[in-house]
Amino acid sequence: MSHRIQRLPLNDTQSVLAGLTEAGQQFQSVHLKDLFAQDAERFTRFHVRFDEVVYDFSKHRLDQKVLNRLIDFAHAQDLSGWIKRLFSEEAINYTEQRSVMHWALRLPQDDASHPALAQQVHEQLQRMFALVEKIHSGQYRGATGEVIQDVVNIGVGGSDLGPLMASHALADFRQATVKPLNMHFVSTMDGSQLSELLHRLRPETTLFIISSKSFSTIDTLSNAQTVRLWLEKALGQYAQVLRHHFVGVSTKPEKMTAWGIAPENQFLFWDWVGGRYSLWSCIGLPIALSIGVEGFRQFLAGAHAIDRHFQTAPFAQNIPVLMGLIGAWNNNFLDIQTHAMLPYDGRLKYFSSYLQQLEMESNGKSIQRDGQAVNLDTCPIVWGEVGPNAQHAFYQLLHQGTHAVSCDFIAPVKRYNANQFTYAENAEALVEQHHLALSNCLAQSRLLAFGNQALGADVLESLPAYKQYEGNQPSSTILLSELNPYSLGMLIAMYEHKVFVQSVLWNINPFDQWGVEKGKEIANQLLPLLNGEGGNLEGLDASTRGLIEVLLG
């Protein structure tokens, strides 16, 4: 099919959009229950199975014609060409003059298409793996010779959310270590996590990872400075204290050196890795520490499998492409402005915050690549929570509120099946709990889609208005054969490429984040005022001036 459509000229975007707008208006009055009633084969038609993933998009408000038009939209925007450009060294992050090659981080070591990149990447990975194995074997030592038993990752944004999310998600795959090993994450600039953490740790047995792409992020450096003082107070101000208790991950070796990170403890990645795409690099050190070297390799392999799939599968069978197109359909043509992530697995607790950064920092833009304002809405509001808990929180609004919301339900098919030491003793009871979660996952997507229809006919007759369900809230369901390092790698890469697909549809650059830069500058101007180091209140607005006066007492 893709060959037929590729023949469409590029300037056809306008006519494709017009067709989609018309279809969107038509589908405003089409209910999912009718779409299912009309087509007994709907699930068969509208799901894709690839490797460890099943992507079911049959509960979306579309039909084959709409899907074809969406694929036309992708071709009109030259998605194929853009995918080729993504998987090249071209500087497609044009506002920062950088190429975008997070996919290179998961190339196999012997990759024939990009041997130099693969070698560069694996050199750092090997160094990281050696460190991981030394820590796991209980032979990484602090300044006093005691074995490191606590590792604290200090980072923010991409240097925090990704490692935190993945370490949590893969808790069941935790590598057994010779000595107990605990991972901690510190991010907030106000020191909240540190103040709660430091008094429980021993300086002698604690290793800090300072993760910062630029090694100039103030949030991270302020936390790093606090722990450095904490260590030096206990162990003295010696070079070997820094050498044995700090590891740095950054693209800036000279800045790490200046801070005091020993050269052998510096792990590098590159300008061509965006912060929110960096968990595949040495930024993923906390993940490797949790799941071990082999686990991390699996994690990379899963993402690489999606890279291959994204580049080769026809659009109609291409999961990231379909995710992106359907997201745009909901957002741009059905006017559904928010999108909820609902994993039915407590291990994916941080998945929605992770995706908030991935989607909203990438596609929260309003200027096209040609400098013009966008003519379609871009990234929707992305939010979410672990499904079973959210059922007791915001599902009421999904079912009976006035907002249209699209949802992604995510669940593993099997769980508690690997005899892992963490749950092995209680596996039987836990498996039943997993089935309970799955049944709730299916029930909710069903009720959202079909509304009253999902209830029995006998119940319906006597139902008062306040017990009615309108339904017609669209959702995707993503099933993983199990949540393991490989399938999590797949899942994350699916969303990464979905985001890219949408950026192509909207003609925006998803790889910069100029919107978060300015605030940092203004904060730097205000800090001297709050520190009582003087400065001029005159130029400020009345509100800020008033608040500063309160803060200064």
Added chain:
Amino acid sequence: MKVAIFGKTLYAGVMAALLAECGHQVFWCDDRLCELFKQHFPDESVNHLLEKQFASGFLACSDISTLPLDIDVYFFSFSPAEEAAGLALLHELAQRPVIHPKLMINASTLGLHGTSRLRQVLPDDDWIYLPDIIQEGKALNSFSQVTQLIVGCTDAAVQKKVREFLRPLFPREQQYLFMPVLDAEFTKLSISGMLATRISYMNDLAVVAEKLGIDISHVRQGMAADSRIGAAYLYPGAGFGGDNFSHDILTLSDTVSDTGVKSRLLAQVWDINEQQKELLFRKLWNYYHGDLAGKTVAIWGASFKENTSNVQQSPVHVMLKALWAQGVTVKLHDPQALPEIAALYGQRDDLVLCNDQYEAVKGVHALCLLTAWKQYWSPNYKYLLQHMQHPLVLDGRNIYDPEYVKAQGFAYMGVGR
């Protein structure tokens, strides 16, 4: 009486020798029948007494098939690792046309319920538990001179048999402390636990003493002088080892936590000891500011204690792993245990086995003493000074006089001094 002894532990050797000496007809059953004569325990007096009994005819080798059917007492002493083999042996015994009940003595260290696991194979016999209280180095006396013998046995008729059986060694009634089998098994573990606790307590104090500039040896002597405490098991050092002892502590610690009792004491006793095993490494690390790559270190002593070639749970393993992980080459000497070490670690570039203790110190950046073999007590300091690359002595057993060693021109570090 006719006694059959099963097992190759030191306890089995001691009992074979002592029982034969006092007139019992002892049959020692072992799958390595002919090897028995060559079996040398790490205790000269035991070996000597065994030879004598073999010569006098009261002690003989046998195997199950030739064992007389009218044996009165069966004595089983298996190490923890031999439980499965021991059970198989009992099944073989069960096939024999023996008239039950016989007196069955479990003298193995199999943890709690060990005796009842053995009893399940031969349920018609009279089973008792006789804990292993043998101390290496003074094996015969540690049994024969015990003030009160703990026996897991509550049946009065069986107790009578036990007393008759051991009458030549323990003639008086008050020399027996009878209690239920499980209680006796727990007592045995508790004794090991108490001893380990004393050692770990001393090691804990040693760390503090070191920071305060106190010599723990003085503290130890003072404590030993108090009759309520006594001198045994008060030596701080590079950690206790040995398979039976270590096995007891772990079994006891697991037992405590399995019962849901909230006690961390034994786990900490164990942890402190594991920490202690790498104490010398940490001193070395500190001395060289964590910069050990490429250095060479001599270790004297690999066995878990002197006068044995046993390296099970010895601190040497922890030391080797820690040193190798930092890229250190180790030159190791031990009077007896080198074959065990070679078998465990094979040929590797960062391990040099030396048959001469002075060969081991050539060109090293430090000498670590791990086992207090007598031949290490008075080294040729002048030779050490001339041949070591750096004169650093780490004394894991506090066998040297710190002042004297320092006066010879060495940097010296002991445990808690």
